[in-house]
Amino acid sequence: MDLSGSITSTSSYSFVQDTTAPTIAGSFTLTRNAFYATIDNFGKTNTTKQLNMSGVTDANGIDHVEYWVKQPDNTKKYADVQYNNDSNSVVIDGSIAASTNMVPSPGYYEIGIDVFDVAGNKSTKSRYSHIDLTCPSTANDVTQVYNANSGVWQTYSPGMVIYANPVKVRYRRNLNDFATPSAPYGWKIGNAISYSDGNYAYYERTFPYKQQYTYFHFFSESGHVCRTHHLRSFNFTLANGVDLAPVHTKLAFKTNLSNDWVTSETFRTSKPATITTVRLFGQARSYRQKRTLSSGGTCYIEIGSSYCDISTNYKFSTGRGYIPYAHHAYKADGTMGLHSGYLYFYWDFNSPQISSLTQNKMGRSIQMNTFDADTTSDWRSSMWVISSAGASAVVDGNVIALSSPTMNKVDYQHREYTFDTSSLDVAAIVPITFFVEDSYGNRTEKTESYAIDTKKPEVLVTYNGTVLPEIITDIRDLEFKVEDFSEASLTSVQLTGSDANENVYLAIVDKGDGNFSVEKPRIFPTLDYDSGERYTLNMIAQDEFGNSVTKSIVFGYTPENLIVVDTQQYLPSNGAALYDVSDHAIASIYSEEILTLDSSQIATGKQQAEISNRKNSDFPIVVRGNDGLVTVAPGETKTMVVDLGVSGSKLDIEVYPANNTEGSAEFMFNIPTLTTIY
Structure with missing residues (x-):
């Protein structure tokens, strides 16, 4: 409004009144990395990958989600967690759900989520779960070796003599350290028990010595690994007449892509390939050795020799996958057999996807959302993953790589990459090429053109269509032209100065096409102009990319039809009017x-x-x-x-x-x- 109360410009805004809380239609579920965790009883991240909640929706959008765990003292500990707009689901990463900060000790906890929509309405859903991030004590655990000569179980010590090969070993654990249905914390109920007595549970293994690969785990009731035993860790001395088992030393293979031997136990490819021959190496023995390879065949290492070959037909041409083909070593008669290792095959012919690109002009950034259908949620989650992402812009014919993006992992298959475009010194339509690449070199690229503006607007000031004079008569006749590549406007006009130290923000009138003026404030003329009295007008213009510029002008102000009355002397009157002898007011x-x-x-x-x-x-x-x-x-x-x-x-x-x-x-x-x- 102007000084007369007339409306000079209007702005309209639409508001949505939202008092409806978000909907949470699903239930808590658990995604395992591996092993035995359940939503009813879970533990460390080696088994707990994430917790999930599906069916989380709101008509106006979800703002954020908080995961909480109620503590023994009835307080709650909170952590911000991810919301996936594409799947309408909440993901609580295992690093949060299975965190000692959230769960200080084993117990039966109430866990929950608070879901907030953009209007601040909240919905809550919770459940109770046993959570145990600890492992039982191993202070009383004992490993024993059966003495085939005396028939007595002896405590294992490195270098001890064994009188038979295969050798018999057992692992003893305290029965009091096992979980029970009423107190489900401790060793997993019934897991790895061959037999027991009144105090201890025993797990027995018989195997040829020396082992190279085989191992096993002891689990807690919450499903995570608490102890791993590798059979190769034993160090025995063989009694006279006791043979040492075969020993695998290395592996090599040939493919249809090359006639060269590749010495490795791992083959990775994103190109169609066939493994045609596998060579298995082992220590020479005084007996003939047998080697087998899963889905490959059998070969024999003759006495005094150190390898044998198997013709194979392992083909890889589509999709993605992982196969560990086990190889075993035996005496030629099939005795003294042991698992000597794997020939690992990994392949991936699928490219990750760029699902969307979204520009944030004010934030001077572009967000790339990606999806990799190959990534799994289990213990194989690191096998097929996105390994890199990037973008490059073409400015004036030059290719400029954008700085490395920040990455937000929404869930195991979805990621958000945010690229900063503020380093591009340009105000133009810029083609930008984005790429995402997986760990096999499969790559997807997408090029889009964006308006990029990192340059400040320019403000031109005129007065009644001409150059700004030293003294103006009406501030409304000031004309402001904002020029910029992108949409820009005058956002602030501040008037300061005069002998009264005025400081006021003026109403801005948008006249369209980048032209602006201001409404007239109630200000006094600069009557002491010759002594330096001035007004200063400070302007700020900003474009839609957040680039802003400040400009100031200085002027005197003498309105039209100004009548200046000389200073009128007056006696202190305490509010009473004084008159002269002619009955005229003194002032x-x-x-x-x-x-x-x-x-x-x-x-x-x-x-x-x-x-x-x-x-x-x-x-x-x-x-x-x-x-x-x-x-x-x-x-x-x-x-x-x-x-x-x-x-x-x-x-x-x-x-x-x-x-x-x-x-x-x-x-x-x-x-x-x-x-x-x-």
């Missing part, structure tokens, strides 16, 4: 001529007038209008009625101090619009 606001309209018609009747007392005045003033006395404090503006009569008249308005304070007061009288009753 008054007056005109020497009858007031007329722009059309030269005489102004008649009641006029709406305004009286302003400058804020640095020393005292309030009183003016006498036709509707009574009006008191105006320093810094105030008030309205009053001045009646010019039916035939018009000169101005003659009494003015005097409102109290007997010494000093001076500077005031301004204004009739915004002269009118006539005719």
